[in-house]
Amino acid sequence: MLEIKRATQKDAQVAFDIRRLAIRGQCIGAYTAEQMALWTRGTAEDGYSALMEKPFYLGWVKGRPVVTGMLDLANNEVGALFVLPAFTGRGYGKAMLDHLERMARELAIEEVVLDATLNAASFYRACGYVGEAQAMYHSPSGLALACGPMVKRLAAI
Template sequence: MFEIRRATPSDAQIAFDIRRLAIRHQCIGAYSEQQMLDWTKGSAEDGYDTLMHKHFYLVCIEGEPVATGMLDLEHCEIGAIFIRPDFMHCGLGKRVLHFLEDMARDLGLTEVCLDATLNAVDFYRRCGYVGEGSAVYQSPSGLQLACVPMMKKL
Protein backbone atom coordinates (compact mmCIF):
# COMPACT_ATOMS: atom_id res chain seq x y z
CA MET A 1 0.00 0.00 0.00
CA PHE A 2 1.26 3.49 -0.96
CA GLU A 3 0.75 6.34 1.50
CA ILE A 4 2.05 9.89 1.91
CA ARG A 5 1.77 11.04 5.49
CA ARG A 6 2.81 14.06 7.50
CA ALA A 7 6.07 13.44 9.36
CA THR A 8 6.22 13.77 13.11
CA PRO A 9 9.21 14.70 15.27
CA SER A 10 9.77 10.99 15.94
CA ASP A 11 10.30 10.48 12.17
CA ALA A 12 13.31 12.83 12.04
CA GLN A 13 16.03 10.17 12.16
CA ILE A 14 14.42 7.92 9.52
CA ALA A 15 13.97 10.96 7.25
CA PHE A 16 17.62 11.88 7.84
CA ASP A 17 18.69 8.31 7.05
CA ILE A 18 16.69 8.29 3.78
CA ARG A 19 18.37 11.59 2.86
CA ARG A 20 21.85 10.21 3.63
CA LEU A 21 21.28 7.07 1.57
CA ALA A 22 19.82 9.00 -1.37
CA ILE A 23 22.63 11.57 -1.50
CA ARG A 24 25.40 8.99 -1.24
CA HIS A 25 23.79 6.92 -4.00
CA GLN A 26 22.40 9.52 -6.40
CA CYS A 27 24.94 12.36 -6.23
CA ILE A 28 28.02 10.38 -7.27
CA GLY A 29 29.79 12.37 -9.96
CA ALA A 30 27.78 15.54 -9.35
CA TYR A 31 29.65 16.28 -6.12
CA SER A 32 32.95 15.10 -4.70
CA GLU A 33 33.05 12.22 -2.26
CA GLN A 34 34.15 14.63 0.48
CA GLN A 35 31.23 16.96 -0.23
CA MET A 36 28.80 14.05 0.00
CA LEU A 37 30.34 12.86 3.27
CA ASP A 38 30.25 16.37 4.75
CA TRP A 39 26.68 16.85 3.51
CA THR A 40 25.45 13.66 5.15
CA LYS A 41 27.43 13.50 8.38
CA GLY A 42 25.87 13.75 11.80
CA SER A 43 22.35 12.91 12.85
CA ALA A 44 18.85 14.36 12.72
CA GLU A 45 19.43 16.11 16.05
CA ASP A 46 22.01 18.33 14.36
CA GLY A 47 19.16 20.47 12.99
CA TYR A 48 17.38 18.29 10.44
CA ASP A 49 14.76 17.44 13.05
CA THR A 50 13.46 21.03 12.99
CA LEU A 51 12.15 20.43 9.46
CA MET A 52 9.56 18.01 10.84
CA HIS A 53 7.59 21.05 12.05
CA LYS A 54 7.11 22.28 8.47
CA HIS A 55 4.99 20.57 5.81
CA PHE A 56 7.35 17.58 5.82
CA TYR A 57 6.08 14.26 4.48
CA LEU A 58 7.10 10.65 4.36
CA VAL A 59 6.20 8.28 1.56
CA CYS A 60 5.48 4.83 2.94
CA ILE A 61 5.09 1.59 1.08
CA GLU A 62 3.50 -1.18 3.13
CA GLY A 63 4.02 1.10 6.14
CA GLU A 64 7.76 1.46 5.58
CA PRO A 65 9.16 4.99 4.99
CA VAL A 66 11.00 5.08 1.66
CA ALA A 67 10.97 8.74 0.55
CA THR A 68 10.58 12.29 1.83
CA GLY A 69 9.44 15.69 0.61
CA MET A 70 8.77 19.11 2.09
CA LEU A 71 6.92 22.32 1.29
CA ASP A 72 8.32 25.46 2.92
CA LEU A 73 5.41 27.91 2.80
CA GLU A 74 7.47 30.84 4.07
CA HIS A 75 9.75 30.65 1.02
CA CYS A 76 7.28 29.02 -1.44
CA GLU A 77 9.90 26.32 -1.80
CA ILE A 78 9.83 22.59 -2.39
CA GLY A 79 12.68 20.60 -0.97
CA ALA A 80 13.96 17.49 0.76
CA ILE A 81 12.78 15.15 -2.00
CA PHE A 82 14.86 12.09 -1.28
CA ILE A 83 14.16 8.51 -2.33
CA ARG A 84 15.76 5.49 -0.71
CA PRO A 85 18.06 3.91 -3.35
CA ASP A 86 16.19 0.58 -3.43
CA PHE A 87 13.01 2.48 -4.39
CA MET A 88 14.54 4.84 -7.00
CA HIS A 89 13.32 4.76 -10.61
CA CYS A 90 9.79 3.72 -9.58
CA GLY A 91 8.15 7.12 -10.09
CA LEU A 92 8.16 8.06 -6.40
CA GLY A 93 10.02 11.34 -6.95
CA LYS A 94 7.40 12.51 -9.41
CA ARG A 95 4.56 11.42 -7.13
CA VAL A 96 6.05 13.32 -4.17
CA LEU A 97 6.67 16.40 -6.32
CA HIS A 98 3.09 16.40 -7.66
CA PHE A 99 1.72 15.91 -4.13
CA LEU A 100 3.68 18.95 -2.90
CA GLU A 101 2.69 21.06 -5.92
CA ASP A 102 -0.99 20.19 -5.38
CA MET A 103 -0.67 21.15 -1.73
CA ALA A 104 0.99 24.45 -2.69
CA ARG A 105 -1.91 25.20 -5.08
CA ASP A 106 -4.46 24.31 -2.40
CA LEU A 107 -2.72 26.72 -0.02
CA GLY A 108 -2.92 29.53 -2.56
CA LEU A 109 0.60 29.58 -3.99
CA THR A 110 0.87 30.49 -7.67
CA GLU A 111 4.47 29.38 -8.09
CA VAL A 112 7.10 27.36 -6.26
CA CYS A 113 10.86 27.36 -6.34
CA LEU A 114 13.61 24.93 -5.43
CA ASP A 115 17.37 24.58 -5.50
CA ALA A 116 18.04 21.55 -7.67
CA THR A 117 21.09 19.47 -6.97
CA LEU A 118 23.22 19.07 -10.09
CA ASN A 119 22.14 15.46 -10.55
CA ALA A 120 18.42 16.37 -10.36
CA VAL A 121 18.22 19.32 -12.78
CA ASP A 122 17.02 17.21 -15.73
CA PHE A 123 14.34 15.55 -13.57
CA TYR A 124 12.93 18.93 -12.54
CA ARG A 125 13.04 20.24 -16.12
CA ARG A 126 11.00 17.22 -17.24
CA CYS A 127 8.50 18.18 -14.51
CA GLY A 128 8.11 21.73 -15.84
CA TYR A 129 10.64 23.65 -13.77
CA VAL A 130 12.78 26.34 -15.40
CA GLY A 131 16.14 27.70 -14.40
CA GLU A 132 19.48 27.90 -16.13
CA GLY A 133 21.84 29.76 -13.81
CA SER A 134 23.99 28.21 -11.17
CA ALA A 135 24.23 29.25 -7.55
CA VAL A 136 25.79 28.08 -4.33
CA TYR A 137 23.54 26.48 -1.75
CA GLN A 138 24.64 27.37 1.77
CA SER A 139 23.57 24.64 4.17
CA PRO A 140 22.82 25.40 7.81
CA SER A 141 25.98 23.46 8.69
CA GLY A 142 28.09 25.79 6.54
CA LEU A 143 28.60 23.42 3.61
CA GLN A 144 28.49 25.05 0.19
CA LEU A 145 27.17 23.10 -2.80
CA ALA A 146 26.59 24.06 -6.41
CA CYS A 147 22.91 24.03 -7.35
CA VAL A 148 20.50 25.36 -9.97
CA PRO A 149 17.71 27.63 -8.70
CA MET A 150 14.49 26.67 -10.48
CA MET A 151 10.85 27.69 -10.40
CA LYS A 152 7.49 26.60 -11.73
CA LYS A 153 4.21 28.45 -12.16
CA LEU A 154 1.38 26.40 -10.72
Protein backbone atom coordinates in the same frame (compact mmCIF):
# COMPACT_ATOMS: atom_id res chain seq x y z
CA MET B 1 1.13 1.88 -3.87
CA LEU B 2 2.64 4.93 -2.21
CA GLU B 3 0.95 6.28 0.92
CA ILE B 4 2.00 9.83 1.84
CA LYS B 5 1.70 10.91 5.48
CA ARG B 6 2.70 14.03 7.39
CA ALA B 7 5.93 13.40 9.28
CA THR B 8 6.22 13.91 13.02
CA GLN B 9 9.20 14.50 15.28
CA LYS B 10 9.53 10.76 15.79
CA ASP B 11 10.12 10.43 12.02
CA ALA B 12 13.08 12.83 11.98
CA GLN B 13 15.85 10.21 12.09
CA VAL B 14 14.14 8.03 9.48
CA ALA B 15 13.82 11.07 7.17
CA PHE B 16 17.45 11.99 7.82
CA ASP B 17 18.56 8.44 7.00
CA ILE B 18 16.62 8.48 3.70
CA ARG B 19 18.33 11.78 2.87
CA ARG B 20 21.79 10.41 3.74
CA LEU B 21 21.36 7.25 1.67
CA ALA B 22 19.87 9.17 -1.28
CA ILE B 23 22.71 11.69 -1.35
CA ARG B 24 25.40 9.02 -1.03
CA GLY B 25 23.77 6.83 -3.66
CA GLN B 26 22.56 9.34 -6.22
CA CYS B 27 24.95 12.31 -6.09
CA ILE B 28 28.07 10.37 -7.11
CA GLY B 29 29.74 12.28 -9.91
CA ALA B 30 27.81 15.47 -9.25
CA TYR B 31 29.66 16.16 -6.00
CA THR B 32 32.94 14.96 -4.52
CA ALA B 33 33.10 12.18 -1.95
CA GLU B 34 34.31 14.77 0.56
CA GLN B 35 31.32 17.05 -0.12
CA MET B 36 28.89 14.16 0.23
CA ALA B 37 30.51 13.03 3.50
CA LEU B 38 30.26 16.54 4.97
CA TRP B 39 26.71 16.98 3.65
CA THR B 40 25.50 13.77 5.26
CA ARG B 41 27.36 13.73 8.56
CA GLY B 42 25.69 13.87 11.95
CA THR B 43 22.19 12.94 13.04
CA ALA B 44 18.70 14.38 12.78
CA GLU B 45 19.19 16.10 16.12
CA ASP B 46 21.87 18.29 14.56
CA GLY B 47 19.13 20.46 13.04
CA TYR B 48 17.31 18.29 10.53
CA SER B 49 14.62 17.41 13.06
CA ALA B 50 13.48 21.06 13.04
CA LEU B 51 12.18 20.51 9.51
CA MET B 52 9.49 18.20 10.90
CA GLU B 53 7.69 21.35 12.10
CA LYS B 54 7.15 22.37 8.46
CA PRO B 55 4.78 20.53 6.11
CA PHE B 56 7.19 17.58 5.86
CA TYR B 57 6.00 14.25 4.44
CA LEU B 58 7.09 10.66 4.25
CA GLY B 59 5.98 8.32 1.49
CA TRP B 60 5.45 4.71 2.55
CA VAL B 61 5.42 1.51 0.49
CA LYS B 62 4.18 -1.61 2.28
CA GLY B 63 4.89 -0.03 5.66
CA ARG B 64 8.39 1.15 4.75
CA PRO B 65 9.30 4.84 4.41
CA VAL B 66 10.98 5.33 1.02
CA VAL B 67 10.65 9.01 0.04
CA THR B 68 10.61 12.39 1.77
CA GLY B 69 9.44 15.84 0.72
CA MET B 70 8.73 19.21 2.26
CA LEU B 71 6.96 22.44 1.41
CA ASP B 72 8.55 25.47 3.07
CA LEU B 73 5.61 27.88 3.24
CA ALA B 74 7.76 30.83 4.28
CA ASN B 75 9.60 30.66 0.94
CA ASN B 76 7.12 28.79 -1.30
CA GLU B 77 9.91 26.28 -1.67
CA VAL B 78 9.85 22.57 -2.40
CA GLY B 79 12.65 20.77 -0.61
CA ALA B 80 13.99 17.63 0.99
CA LEU B 81 12.85 15.46 -1.92
CA PHE B 82 14.86 12.29 -1.39
CA VAL B 83 14.17 8.70 -2.45
CA LEU B 84 15.89 5.62 -1.06
CA PRO B 85 18.26 4.35 -3.76
CA ALA B 86 16.57 0.93 -3.96
CA PHE B 87 13.27 2.67 -4.79
CA THR B 88 14.36 5.15 -7.46
CA GLY B 89 12.89 4.99 -10.94
CA ARG B 90 9.49 3.81 -9.71
CA GLY B 91 7.73 7.19 -9.71
CA TYR B 92 7.84 7.75 -5.95
CA GLY B 93 9.79 11.01 -6.23
CA LYS B 94 7.36 12.30 -8.85
CA ALA B 95 4.40 11.25 -6.69
CA MET B 96 5.83 13.16 -3.71
CA LEU B 97 6.52 16.21 -5.87
CA ASP B 98 2.95 16.08 -7.22
CA HIS B 99 1.67 15.90 -3.63
CA LEU B 100 3.68 18.96 -2.59
CA GLU B 101 2.56 20.93 -5.65
CA ARG B 102 -1.08 19.99 -5.02
CA MET B 103 -0.69 21.20 -1.44
CA ALA B 104 0.78 24.48 -2.68
CA ARG B 105 -2.13 24.97 -5.10
CA GLU B 106 -4.64 24.35 -2.31
CA LEU B 107 -2.90 27.12 -0.36
CA ALA B 108 -3.23 29.44 -3.41
CA ILE B 109 0.54 29.46 -3.98
CA GLU B 110 1.01 30.38 -7.63
CA GLU B 111 4.71 29.61 -7.96
CA VAL B 112 7.14 27.30 -6.18
CA VAL B 113 10.91 27.38 -6.18
CA LEU B 114 13.63 24.89 -5.38
CA ASP B 115 17.38 24.44 -5.45
CA ALA B 116 18.03 21.33 -7.53
CA THR B 117 21.09 19.25 -6.86
CA LEU B 118 23.17 18.93 -10.01
CA ASN B 119 22.14 15.30 -10.47
CA ALA B 120 18.41 16.07 -10.10
CA ALA B 121 18.04 19.09 -12.41
CA SER B 122 16.90 16.99 -15.38
CA PHE B 123 14.21 15.32 -13.22
CA TYR B 124 12.83 18.71 -12.21
CA ARG B 125 12.93 20.00 -15.79
CA ALA B 126 10.90 16.96 -16.86
CA CYS B 127 8.39 17.94 -14.14
CA GLY B 128 7.97 21.46 -15.54
CA TYR B 129 10.56 23.41 -13.55
CA VAL B 130 12.68 25.98 -15.34
CA GLY B 131 16.07 27.43 -14.56
CA GLU B 132 19.47 27.07 -16.16
CA ALA B 133 21.62 29.18 -13.84
CA GLN B 134 23.96 27.64 -11.33
CA ALA B 135 24.31 29.00 -7.82
CA MET B 136 25.77 27.99 -4.49
CA TYR B 137 23.59 26.48 -1.77
CA HIS B 138 24.89 27.27 1.71
CA SER B 139 23.80 24.64 4.22
CA PRO B 140 23.21 25.50 7.87
CA SER B 141 26.39 23.54 8.65
CA GLY B 142 28.42 25.90 6.46
CA LEU B 143 28.88 23.58 3.48
CA ALA B 144 28.61 25.25 0.06
CA LEU B 145 27.28 23.12 -2.81
CA ALA B 146 26.59 23.94 -6.45
CA CYS B 147 22.87 23.81 -7.23
CA GLY B 148 20.39 24.95 -9.83
CA PRO B 149 17.72 27.40 -8.69
CA MET B 150 14.45 26.52 -10.44
CA VAL B 151 10.87 27.75 -10.51
CA LYS B 152 7.50 26.40 -11.57
CA ARG B 153 4.25 28.31 -12.10
CA LEU B 154 1.37 26.29 -10.72
CA ALA B 155 -1.93 26.11 -12.54
CA ALA B 156 -4.97 26.88 -10.39
CA ILE B 157 -7.05 23.91 -9.26
